[in-house]
C-alpha cells in the first residue's frame with residue numbers, strides 16, 4: 001500500500017495543512033480516506049490518479065472529514081477525465097452520510113448521483129466487516145468522538161493492515177482494534193492539556209501507540225498549537241517506535257509483511 005497525505009489538518013484554516021484526507025493506493029484499487037473540503041484540489045496537486053478513484057471512506061460527519069464530498073462529486077460529474085469512466089465509485093461511510101449528501105443534492109438539484117458512472121453508497125456501523133473492493137477487507141470500530149464516528153482497519157491479501165482512527169478520544173479498545181498494524185494513522189490533535197476528551201493529546205496518543213504496537217505510526221489532525229513544535233522528538237520521548245509527523249504531501253509506502 002502507498003499512502004499520500006492530502007490533509008494533515010483540521011477544520012481550522014491553516015496555511016500548510018488542509019482538512020483531513022488521505023489517498024491510499026493498493027493492489028486492489030484507490031481509496032480516499034475522508035474527504036475534507038480541500039480534497040479535490042489536493043488530489044490534483046499531488047497528481048494522484050483521482051479519475052480512477054474506487055472507494056471513498058467517510059469516518060464521521062464533522063465537516064473537516066466530509067465537507068469536500070459533495071463538491072468532489074460535482075467535480076467528477078463534469079470532469080473531462082471521467083466522462084468515459086464505467087466502473088462504479090463506492091462511497092462507504094458512517095451512519096448519516098447518505099442523508100447529508102442527499103440534503104445537499106436536493107438543495108439545488110445538483111444531481112450528484114447522476115454521474116457518467118454508477119455511484120454506490122453504503123452506510124456502515126461499528127464492528128462491521130465488509131469488502132470495500134475485491135482484495136481488501138475492512139473492519140470498523142466505534143471511536144469515542146461522535147455518535148457515528150468510526151475507525152477503519154483495511155487488510156489486503158498479503159495480510160498488510162492499515163488503521164485510520166480519524167478523530168478519537170482515548171480508548172484502550174481502539175488500541176486493541178489497531179494492534180499490530182503495518183501503518184497506524186492516529187490523530188494527535190493537541191500537544192498537552194486537551195480541551196476535550198473527544199480528541200487526543202500527545203500523551204494519550206502515545207499510550208495508545210504503546211498498546212497497539214504498529215510497525216509505523218503517523219500522527220495527524222494537527223491543530224495550530226503544533227506549529228513550531230518538534231512533534232516526532234516529543235513523541236519519541238514517550239514511545240520508542242517509528243513515528244512520522246504527518247504533513248501535506250507526505251508519502252509513505254508499506255513494506256509487505258512477507259519475508
Ligand SMILES: [Zn+2]
Pocket residue numbers: 010011020062064065167221
Ligand atoms: Zn476532525
Ligand SMILES: [Zn+2]
Pocket residue numbers: 060062145167
Ligand atoms: Zn471530528
